Amino acid sequence: MVKQSIFGRIAQLAKANINALIDSAEDPGLMLDQMVRDYTNSIAEAEGAVAQTIGNLRLLEQDHAEDVRNAGDWGNKALAASRKADELRAAGNTVDADKFDNLAKVALGRQLSAEKEARDAEPTIASQTAVVDQLKKGLDAMRGKLSQLSSKRDELIARSKTADAQRQVQDAVKSIDLLDPTSEISRFEDKIRRQEAVVMGQQELAASSLDAQFEQLDASDDEVELDARLAALKAGSPPPSAITSGA
Known part of the structure; x- marks a missing residue:
């Protein structure tokens, strides 16, 4: 048996x-x-x-x-x-x-x-x-x-070891995709653009303030002219003219 x-x-x-x-x-x-x-x-x-x-x-x-x-x-x-x-x-x-x-x-x-x-x-x-x-x-x-x-x-x-190595590579690739370094660059670029926008706004505000100052200066000159003419009238003199006639 x-x-x-x-x-x-x-x-x-x-x-x-x-x-x-x-x-x-x-x-x-x-x-x-x-x-x-x-x-x-x-x-x-x-x-x-x-x-x-x-x-x-x-x-x-x-x-x-x-x-x-x-x-x-x-x-x-x-x-x-x-x-x-x-x-x-x-x-x-x-x-x-x-x-x-x-x-x-x-x-x-x-x-x-x-x-x-x-x-x-x-x-x-x-x-x-x-x-x-x-x-x-x-x-x-x-x-x-x-x-x-x-x-x-x-x-x-041997095939199992190869498959493990390939899986590790794929996992690494997936982790890179999840992190997506390009998205980090995009966020950094957006941050810089916002900073640049703030600078441009500040420059525009500064330019507007300078124009206002010049406008105030022009208005001050007009007041001086008016005061001079009024004083001339009171003195019996003809008011000075800022325009001269041609010969």
Whole structure:
């Protein structure tokens, strides 16, 4: 039962669709790590079971070869005993000839028994050979899957690191967008423009004040002129004229 479960696991793991398992996993990295451990442990366990199966097959093959050799040896002994019996019978010694014929029959019986054992073992050897071939292929497939798993795990780790780096860059870009240094410049520019506007207003006010002063100066000159003319009238003199007639 233990061997059957191991061999069934070999077949199951060898046929596993890694890409499908990765797609269905919540955390592919953890899943791949666990699969690598499972494959490694299963391969080690399967190697022991397969080695024992191969060892049993080799013992069967050795027993079969021994049965074949024994059948040949007993056949040779039967032939030698039969020839000896023929020689003794030709010499007129029928008693000893019969003994050697009986010995030849015993040897032939042993030969038949050895041949039967060899024939009986052949189907088992054939089926065990097929099982061993399948197990070897399964182990090779599992080793290939393990290599694929390790490569896939390394690839995912590299892709994960790349994705983290890209996410950090994107977060940095988003933070820059949120801060928006151009908006700070715009606010600073607006502040300067407001300061410039205040200066322009102050200059305009200063200019208006200067015009008013000149207007006041002109009004003061008119009052002086009026006072001068009024004084001239009172003195009986014609008022001075600011306009001179031409000759």
